[in-house]
Amino acid sequence: MHVQLNCVIVDADEANRREMASFLSTFGLSIAAQLPNSDQLADLLNRSDAPQVVIVNLDPGAMDNLHKIGHLPRQFHNVSFFVLSQVLDPNLLMEAMHLGVKEFVPLPINEQKFTAALERLASVHGMGKRAKIINVIPTIGGCGATTIACNLAASLAQSRRTALLDMDLVRGGVGGYFDMKPRYTIADVMQSAERVDRQLLDNALAVHQRTNVAILARPDLLEDTQRVNQPGLVRLLNIISRMFDAVVIDSTMSVDPMYATTLQSADTNVIIMQLNVPSAKNAERFVATLRRMGVESSKIKIVVNRFVKKGWDIDPVEVERALGLKISWLIPNDFKTAIAAINYGEPFVISTPRAEISQCISEFGQMLMGKVVSQAA
Numbered sequence: 001m002h003v004q005l006n007c008v009i010v011d012a013d014e015a016n017r018r019e020m021a022s023f024l025s026t027f028g029l030s031i032a033a034q035l036p037n038s039d040q041l042a043d044l045l046n047r048s049d050a051p052q053v054v055i056v057n058l059d060p061g062a063m064d065n066l067h068k069i070g071h072l073p074r075q076f077h078n079v080s081f082f083v084l085s086q087v088l089d090p091n092l093l094m095e096a097m098h099l100g101v102k103e104f105v106p107l108p109i110n111e112q113k114f115t116a117a118l119e120r121l122a123s124v125h126g127m128g129k130r131a132k133i134i135n136v137i138p139t140i141g142g143c144g145a146t147t148i149a150c151n152l153a154a155s156l157a158q159s160r161r162t163a164l165l166d167m168d169l170v171r172g173g174v175g176g177y178f179d180m181k182p183r184y185t186i187a188d189v190m191q192s193a194e195r196v197d198r199q200l201l202d203n204a205l206a207v208h209q210r211t212n213v214a215i216l217a218r219p220d221l222l223e224d225t226q227r228v229n230q231p232g233l234v235r236l237l238n239i240i241s242r243m244f245d246a247v248v249i250d251s252t253m254s255v256d257p258m259y260a261t262t263l264q265s266a267d268t269n270v271i272i273m274q275l276n277v278p279s280a281k282n283a284e285r286f287v288a289t290l291r292r293m294g295v296e297s298s299k300i301k302i303v304v305n306r307f308v309k310k311g312w313d314i315d316p317v318e319v320e321r322a323l324g325l326k327i328s329w330l331i332p333n334d335f336k337t338a339i340a341a342i343n344y345g346e347p348f349v350i351s352t353p354r355a356e357i358s359q360c361i362s363e364f365g366q367m368l369m370g371k372v373v374s375q376a377a
Ligand SMILES: Nc1ncnc2c1ncn2[C@@H]1O[C@H](COP(=O)(O)OP(=O)(O)OP(=O)(O)O)[C@@H](O)[C@H]1O
Pocket: 138, 140, 141, 142, 143, 144, 145, 146, 147, 148, 168, 171, 305, 306, 307, 331, 332, 333, 334, 335, 336, 338, 339, 342, 357
């Protein structure tokens, strides 16, 4: 079970309240109440299920409204109070500080600063983002992205809480690679309701017994893929990255808004290629796109799959020159192990941990989590 931050919004304007509620919910905060004034605040904070966060728009009549909140921030010192106002009068700021208000947010909101303040708040309540998000992207069909994503997740899950998201929404095969048919899918955690919370996600994630990987599968019905949307995905990543140590995404090569979200949120974008012309060309196109999107080179890792020491179509050195990036990892060609794992429905890092391909992916996982390991040449 995971903690959920509950929050109450006080704002005289209904439209403002709704807008704030929707913004906070993308952050994974749950909205316990929306009030037009602070009259009922004390009662609410005295309840056993009291919210941990109070957000008050002081306008109009900022000083009066601040005084109405009065002693509450000191009385409920475990509750974080945010006050918002267009009035930037030093007296108002001083008074707010004096009353024990944690954050004064000038209006109109600077989204970046407000997000940073919410991030601090989440950390204070032990809910900071902790997961490394690893986004696995294929450059051509069948290059091994799903195999690598599933085995990476299974390997990481041996020592860390790990989730695996199938973002190959139409053709994705993560469920099958674990021989699972989860009841809920990524489409079921997309509602824009304000109470999409950890509990719902907890229920939707199917935990694979043998590996402990928590799987969020792609929808079974193709029509349901249309329910997966960008705001929902932002919220999902925000919540899930506070619940796990590692989040692996089996993705696709796309920059539409949903995939742009995964690319920007990822700590590492792992680009899977093979040493052939179509794959290398796509890798080059995609890396160039990531650069234009402002994704730092340190967040891009090139992985060559099905590597053989002799007989490639393109020299790895040529690939590195074309991409302007080093190849981070070479995963050996081992069709027998790879296909047996798929047919059997169990990642090879578990069924045949000593195989070279298994050790290779496990070490890659360690590297992604920050351990200094490099691949033997
Ligand atoms: N290192 C490897 N050595 C040999 N075969 C591999 C390797 N990695 C993957 N394969 C095989 O390649 C095929 C495609 O793998 P996989 O489904 O993981 O690729 P993908 O990139 O996810 O494909 P898709 O385009 O369907 O999403 C499978 O039969 C798998 O067993």
